[in-house]
Amino acid sequence: MNEMTEMLRATLGELDFDPAMLKARYLQERDKRLRGDGNEQYLEIKGDFSNYVEDPYVEQSERAPVFDEVEIAIIGGGFGGLMMGGRLREAGYSDIRVIEQGGDFGGTWYWNRYPGAMCDVESYCYLPMLEELNYLPKHKYSFAPEIMEHSKNIARHYKLYDNALLQTTVTAMIWDEADAKWVIETNRGDRMKARFVAMANGPLNRPKLPGIPGIESFKGHTFHTSRWDYAYTGGDSNGNLHKLADKKVGIIGTGATAVQCIPHLGAAAAQLYVFQRTPSSIDIRNNRETDPAWAKSLEPGWQSRRMENFNILVSGGDQDEDLVADGWTDIFRNLTGIAAKTASRKLGRRLTESEKMVLMEMADYKKMNTVRARAQTIVANEETAEKLKPWYRQFCKRPCFHDEYLPTFNRPNVELIDTAGRGVERVTETGVVVNGREIALDCLIFATGFEVGTAYTRRAGYDLVGRGGKTLSQKWENGLRTLHGLQTNGFPNCFFLGFTQSAVTVNVPQSLNEQARHVTYILEQVKARDATTVEATLAGETGWVAEMRSKARMGEEFRLECTPGYYNNEGKSGNPNGFFSFAYGAGPLRFFEILKEWRASGTLDGCAIQ
16 A cells, blocks of 8 residues: 555545546536636626616615715725725724715625525624624524625714715726825716725626527516516515416526525426526535524624634634534635645654645545535435536535525426536527527526626726826736735725735635725825825835735646636636636735734835825
8 A cells, every 4th residue: 555545544534436537527527618708608787788787676866966075985885895994983084985886785785685695604704893793693694684784784883874875886986196086986976086995896796697699588577686676576585485486487507696596486486497507516504593602602802713713724724623613614624734734643744745635636526525425315306416416626616505405406396407518508588498498487587696707897897097097907907916905006095905916715704804904004104194195116016916926826727627617717717807816825814914014014015105
């Protein structure tokens, strides 16, 4: 028995699968789904499709245009905007304005009101500022209405409704060099100025549609899941979609959103057709109500400790205790450096790099075998169960956790229409064509997600015009160039929160909170120096771009072996706006350390204040 085999047996036990056969199957399934158009297969929602982004939740309120000045404008009222506003309030800033497209705060939780919507990261970590508001979620994984209400409570707590402009979409941002302020124009006729701007648009804010031939010809009812039409379906976010009782409903997409809403559609519709190109990985959710005794035992600082514990574990680090202990931490314990450390302890020696890579791959195969076995166990029809099995590595797509999705396919009124990786062929006036079969529908729902991998300005919906009239799209046409993902040369007093060359974390609000604290520190430095502008230097952004490249994460080989999705630019390499081109390769732990070290130094290296 060679050392590699010994190592694998010591850590994983006897392998009950053939790794070579699994890898071949993964590549075969990938090849079915490869297409030449990549992200271009999706339609930009504009023009004839603009109704898919209209707000169905509130009536448009009338107001007079605003022509004034504020010290700080925050674009976006989701978690990023809320935490940016909250940290600024804590630092004593009063002249703040949040500009938000939706009719209220909440961001993705304002738009995503589909039945069954819930967070897939533990709510005690995911919902921001729980201790600041003295609030504890009702469940381990909160449902959308509670998250939306918590968002509104943050806005109330920090008085962010004061001076806010809701139901307002920014249409232009132009740097006024003479006045050293940003001029902001909106769809409501506003033209205001702001000394500083924080872009908290969010990474998942612009819906997308599949570019299926004939999509515009369907005469039945359609909507995107981020604009759920309860007037048509009846019910609410808890389900009870009673108006679908006599309807034939189709849904395109089987990602995280579809996994949550399909059980409610299946329970209500006369007939539900689920159109699948690629199945999701569906593991156990095991949601439960918050334990009152546990809640009473919490001590001050509990949330930050819990968030830190979770972030370390899901970033490949080790902890004496797993405070969250859920599907996420289970995956990372088995598929990251923690597994290698466990193997080292068992073998009494350090693993070589090649041994680590083989261990991760074998552990991945083993884990995905359990996911596929779960589908086989739960779904009664063998053919359907087989089609619901995901054949790819765990992190080729975002893992899903749900306990009602797979059982839904045991309902007699639910049919999985697997497209063998090709997707829907075309849409007709009366339905959808797949594999040469036309399926008549009353309603077609698009669970096709949001734009990822397109240019920042396309997702924002407008361009920024910086010094000398240079636009942000011109600046970033060959890829992002930033300092710590937050500032870019030529665009003074402008900060970018989110996934722009920063840490990509499982628990996104934690990253947003770190960014908000960092921006607040920079603004305090501007104030302390009685200055008017702050800007990344060319040297600063060049240094950070070099650091990004030197720590490039998830190698090209791994990404290209994955089934197409937004993680790998729909199977195409070389996209400068790709999801992982945004991510700092050394991981969130090191990224947060870099920000803290930068602040502690006090030198503001790579950043000019004048």
